[in-house]
Amino acid sequence: MAAPTTTPSTRLTPAFCFNQTALRDFLRISRSAVDDTISQNLNALLSPSASAFDPTSTSRSLPRSTGKRTIPAPACESFKQNVLFPSWQARSDVLAYCGGVATSPDPDDPDHILREVEDAKARERVVNERLDPYSGRYFPREVRTEALASLVRSELMVESIVRSRTWGMVRERCSDDEYDGEKALDKWRQQQSTTTTTISDLL
Numbered sequence: 001m002a003a004p005t006t007t008p009s010t011r012l013t014p015a016f017c018f019n020q021t022a023l024r025d026f027l028r029i030s031r032s033a034v035d036d037t038i039s040q041n042l043n044a045l046l047s048p049s050a051s052a053f054d055p056t057s058t059s060r061s062l063p064r065s066t067g068k069r070t071i072p073a074p075a076c077e078s079f080k081q082n083v084l085f086p087s088w089q090a091r092s093d094v095l096a097y098c099g100g101v102a103t104s105p106d107p108d109d110p111d112h113i114l115r116e117v118e119d120a121k122a123r124e125r126v127v128n129e130r131l132d133p134y135s136g137r138y139f140p141r142e143v144r145t146e147a148l149a150s151l152v153r154s155e156l157m158v159e160s161i162v163r164s165r166t167w168g169m170v171r172e173r174c175s176d177d178e179y180d181g182e183k184a185l186d187k188w189r190q191q192q193s194t195t196t197t198t199i200s201d202l203l
């Protein structure tokens with residue numbers, strides 16, 4: 001069974017978010033470990049048959065099983081509670097954090113000075129579109145918070161599609177009656193919150 005993805009809390013800094021390669025790699029690795037291989041992960045929950053081999057079974061015709069075997073409820077619940085939902089939550093935490101970074105002031109932007117110089121040159125440039133129809137065109141360098149915001153929006157869309165597909169397979173194999181994966185995740189969050197509160201009360 002796959003291991004849950006944990007939030008890279010030691011690396012959750014603005015620098016982590018602005019490093020788009022690192023951010024994409026985290027999301028890709030998390031999805032490939034749990035969601036992209038959901039069929040294999042669910043199959044791994046099936047235990048070999050506990051019943052002994054019956055020699056007489058070879059002398060009678062047995063109906064061929066159709067569809068995929070249903071996974072026992074305890075194994076399904078353990079997978080959802082300990083692998084699937086923690087991985088989804090880790091990705092949600094990262095995307096929420098980086099989304100916040102994208103909408104916050106960015107005084108450490110290394111391209112800030114360069115952008116100001118380019119803007120100043122563009123303002124001083126003589127524009128004569130009769131002689132050069134392209135002379136009036138100026139495309140300012142993209143602010144890195146804007147690039148990050150665009151990436152986060154894109155990854156949130158991917159996340160929604162991935163989770164919908166994953167949850168569809170979980171419902172099919174685990175006979176789960178919760179139609180919406182996000183609602184199931186919210187219930188898990190509430191349980192985690194209640195458990196944390198209970199433990200803190202005991203300390």
